[in-house]
Amino acid sequence: MSTTPTPPVTDADAAATPAPRSRGVSDRARIARKRLSNPWASGIALVLAVLWTIPTLGLLVTSFRPELEIRRSGWWTIFGDVFSGEAQFSLDNYETALFGSSTNLGSYFLNSIVITLPAVIIPITLALLAAYAFAWIEFPGRDFLFVAVFALQIIPIQITMIPLLSAYVSAGVAGTFWTVWLSHSIFALPLAIFLLHNFMKDIPASLVEAARVDGAGHVKIFFRVMLPLLVPAIAAFGIFQFLWVWNDLLVALVFTGATPDVAPLTVRVAELAGSRGGDWPVLSAGAFISMVVPLVVFLGLQRYFVRGLLAGSVKG
Amino acid sequence: MDWFLGTDTATQKLVGMAVAILLFVVVMGVILLAVDRPRRVPRWVVVAAFVGPALLLLAFGLVYPGIVTIRASFYDKAGSTFVGLDNFVTAFTNEQFLIVLRNTAVWVLLVPVAATAFGLIYAVVVDKSRWEKLAKALVFLPMAISMVGASIIWKFVYEFRPDQPGVNQIGLLNQLLVWLGIPPQQFLITQPQNTIFLIVVLIWIQTGFAMTLLAAAIRAIPDDIVEAARLDGLTGLGMFRYITVPSIRPALVVVLTTIAITTLKVFDIVRTMTGGQFGTSVVANEFYTQSFRQNNAGLGAALAVILFVLVIPIVWYNIRQMRLSEDVR
Numbered sequence: 001m002s003t004t005p006t007p008p009v010t011d012a013d014a015a016a017t018p019a020p021r022s023r024g025v026s027d028r029a030r031i032a033r034k035r036l037s038n039p040w041a042s043g044i045a046l047v048l049a050v051l052w053t054i055p056t057l058g059l060l061v062t063s064f065r066p067e068l069e070i071r072r073s074g075w076w077t078i079f080g081d082v083f084s085g086e087a088q089f090s091l092d093n094y095e096t097a098l099f100g101s102s103t104n105l106g107s108y109f110l111n112s113i114v115i116t117l118p119a120v121i122i123p124i125t126l127a128l129l130a131a132y133a134f135a136w137i138e139f140p141g142r143d144f145l146f147v148a149v150f151a152l153q154i155i156p157i158q159i160t161m162i163p164l165l166s167a168y169v170s171a172g173v174a175g176t177f178w179t180v181w182l183s184h185s186i187f188a189l190p191l192a193i194f195l196l197h198n199f200m201k202d203i204p205a206s207l208v209e210a211a212r213v214d215g216a217g218h219v220k221i222f223f224r225v226m227l228p229l230l231v232p233a234i235a236a237f238g239i240f241q242f243l244w245v246w247n248d249l250l251v252a253l254v255f256t257g258a259t260p261d262v263a264p265l266t267v268r269v270a271e272l273a274g275s276r277g278g279d280w281p282v283l284s285a286g287a288f289i290s291m292v293v294p295l296v297v298f299l300g301l302q303r304y305f306v307r308g309l310l311a312g313s314v315k316g
Numbered sequence: 317m318d319w320f321l322g323t324d325t326a327t328q329k330l331v332g333m334a335v336a337i338l339l340f341v342v343v344m345g346v347i348l349l350a351v352d353r354p355r356r357v358p359r360w361v362v363v364a365a366f367v368g369p370a371l372l373l374l375a376f377g378l379v380y381p382g383i384v385t386i387r388a389s390f391y392d393k394a395g396s397t398f399v400g401l402d403n404f405v406t407a408f409t410n411e412q413f414l415i416v417l418r419n420t421a422v423w424v425l426l427v428p429v430a431a432t433a434f435g436l437i438y439a440v441v442v443d444k445s446r447w448e449k450l451a452k453a454l455v456f457l458p459m460a461i462s463m464v465g466a467s468i469i470w471k472f473v474y475e476f477r478p479d480q481p482g483v484n485q486i487g488l489l490n491q492l493l494v495w496l497g498i499p500p501q502q503f504l505i506t507q508p509q510n511t512i513f514l515i516v517v518l519i520w521i522q523t524g525f526a527m528t529l530l531a532a533a534i535r536a537i538p539d540d541i542v543e544a545a546r547l548d549g550l551t552g553l554g555m556f557r558y559i560t561v562p563s564i565r566p567a568l569v570v571v572l573t574t575i576a577i578t579t580l581k582v583f584d585i586v587r588t589m590t591g592g593q594f595g596t597s598v599v600a601n602e603f604y605t606q607s608f609r610q611n612n613a614g615l616g617a618a619l620a621v622i623l624f625v626l627v628i629p630i631v632w633y634n635i636r637q638m639r640l641s642e643d644v645r
Contacts, residue, residue, distance in 0.1 A: 041440075041441045041442075041443075042447070044441045045438070045441045045442045045447070045448075045451045046447065046451065048434075048437075048438055048441070048451075048455065049447075049450070049451040049454040049455055050454075052454055052455045052457075052458070052520065052523070052524075053454050053457070054488070055469045055470060055472075055473050055488075055520070056457070056458070056469055058469075058472060058473065058488055059468065059469045059472050062472065070486065071486070072484065073484050073486065074484060074485060074486045074487075074488065074491050075486070075488075076488065076491070107326070110326055110329060110330075111329070114329045114330065114332070114333045117333060117337065118333060118336050118337050118340070121337055121340070122337075122340055125340070125344060126344075126369050126370045126373065127370060129344075129348075129365075129366045129367070129369070129370065130366060130367045130369075130370035130371070132366055133363055133366035133367045134367070137359070137362065137363055137366065139359065139360065139363045145367070145371070149370075149371075149374065152374060152378050152379070153631070154624075154627055154628060154631045155378050155382055155624065156581055156620065156623045156624050156627055158581070158600060158603050158604075158619075158620040158623055159381070159382050159385045159386075159617075159620040159621065159623070159624050160377060160378055160381035160382060160385065161381070161607065161620075162381075162384075162385060162388065162607055162613055162616065162617065163380065163381035163384040163385060163388075164377060164381050167376075167381075177329070177332060177333070177336070178336070181336060182373075182377065183377065185373065186373050186374065186376070186377030186378060187377075187378075189370055189373060189374055190374070190378075193370060217351075217352055217353065217362075218351075218362055218366070219348050219349075219351060219352035219362075220352065222366075243460065246462070247461070247462030247463065247464070247465075248462075249462070249463065249464050249583065249584040249587065249588075250583050250584070250600075250604070253587075253604075254604070254608060266462050266464045266584075269464055269465070269468065270464045270467075270584070270587060270588045273464075273467065273468055273471065273588050273589070274588070274591055280472065280475075280486070283468055283472075284468075284472065286468075287464075287465050287468040287469065288465075290462060290464065290465055291461045291462065291465040294460045294461050294462065295457075295460060295461065297460070298457065298460035302453065
């Protein structure tokens with residue numbers, strides 16, 4: 001990893017996957033740590049972890065309570081009620097939020113999916129191709145172009161929005177999914193090219209040379225040699241981009257114009273928070289409907305997730 | 317064109333998405349197939365096939381709009397009359413915008429420092445605790461959800477009910493105040509401290525990021541250094557002050573600057589929690605309001621340019637530190 005100028009990636013790698021050859025050492029380290037494990041430290045860690053979880057827990061509990069109960073008492077009373085057997089739970093809030101005619105989050109959920117898939121596949125494919133050329137094809141101006149692409153990362157996406165929007169309007173695609181797909185793809189490219197280039201550079205030159213001697217062109221080398229070796233990197237960045245698009249508010253708000261036909265969940269939920277600020281039954285369920293996919297990804301793919309997020313944390 | 321751009325029914329949306337992906341795959345496939353003849357195709361054609369699409373998109377979507385926006389920042393509302401630096405003068409002298417700039421400064425000062433401090437404490441403590449994995453996951457969890465979701469979670473914590481007999485508080489923070497015998501507060505409306513309550517949300521989110529990076533850095537401190545310090549009699553706080561912190565200094569700087577960049581562009585939290593009302597707006601939110609709600613394109617562009625100029629030194633320092641920490645290793 002010596003050519004990677006982003007310590008976050010290497011650090012995350014080191015944390016996520018201990019090198020197999022040093023298993024003996026890491027075993028000893030673990031035993032040593034256990035010996036050093038300090039009851040005070042454990043206590044503070046536990047308190048902080050609980051403190052960090054309470055806000056989320058409160059809204060989660062609320063989303064399963066009947067509407068009347070939510071208005072009448074705080075969510076914490078549920079713990080007393082559970083013991084006295086008076087606690088009531090229901091899925092009504094979720095039903096109202098998903099299918100109620102005034103909220104209808106179900107159709108926004110679909111929009112989120114339709115927006116996210118192409119907005120992940122397109123930039124990663126384009127970035128892989130560009131990264132390959134920057135890493136393994138010699139051409140004049142290559143270093144200059146690569147530095148230029150790298151430097152584009154500092155452009156805040158805000159600065160591009162008004163001109164992009166008018167370009168979409170004059171192309172006649174304003175208010176369609178194409179605007180969001182294209183915008184997300186464009187905004188992802190500088191970071192994606194830079195990171196994937198670093199991973200590609202780490203692949204031994206001898207492998208590429210051997211393929212070239214066998215008569216393979218760049219396209220064959222790309223598909224047969226590079227892609228299989230890059231699967232972990234692609235997965236890490238793919239998850240990061242997936243969450244970035246799924247959780248995004250600004251890009252969707254500007255380019256979809258918040259119309260129900262194309263706007264994603266985040267836009268609708270943020271809108272509900274403004275227009276129906278006190279309607280906690282719908283808001284609490286709505287918030288968790290918009291968060292369930294990221295939460296599943298986080299719990300299921302935590303290792304890749306942390307790696308991807310750290311690698312891409314400077315984006316935006 | 318309906319099958320291509322239509323968004324009326326669920327099927328239409330899914331078909332549209334499938335068509336878009338297919339179209340993309342086919343176009344890229346044709347391009348790559350065309351250049352897949354090692355000796356007959358000139359090299360520049362191969363290069364163009366690989367980097368061309370990405371560079372075209374970047375030129376169309378980042379470089380060109382960037383230049384247009386910088387130019388627009390010197391023009392008026394409608395973008396027709398040149399007004400020199402008027403937009404910037406407005407942004408730096410008008411009372412309403414001075415509040416915006418003040419808020420942004422408070423955000424950028426508080427969030428990185430607090431999140432890094434919590435992250436560092438947590439990284440040190442959790443390293444020596446049981447349930448390490450679970451505790452880390454719980455603190456990192458806010459990083460996974462959207463800032464919109466996080467804002468709603470906290471809006472509920474801050475929820476206010478009028479202080480009357482028979483009315484129970486349903487927001488946790490106000491209930492805590494009531495238990496302590498203090499009257500409930502309108503946390504999100506009372507200026508100027510409402511900005512602080514918004515800032516808490518981003519600190520809550522970013523602490524997990526800081527913790528993960530710093531925990532990895534702490535683990536990478538060589539054992540012999542720690543051992544030598546221990547033989548010299550360093551323990552607890554001394555160890556933290558003289559060994560841990562100096563050893564992870566580069567990581568600390570990277571974490572601080574990375575969070576600072578995120579903070580400078582914060583938009584979702586302000587938009588969702590207050591909409592920028594009650595004196596809580598920040599530059600990124602004001603950019604949105606001016607550009608897309610007030611239709612003041614010139615001022616919006618100027619705010620975007622200000623954001624750009626503010627980000628540059630932090631990014632530059634961030635990259636420099638990453639390079640330095642590379643050299644150390």
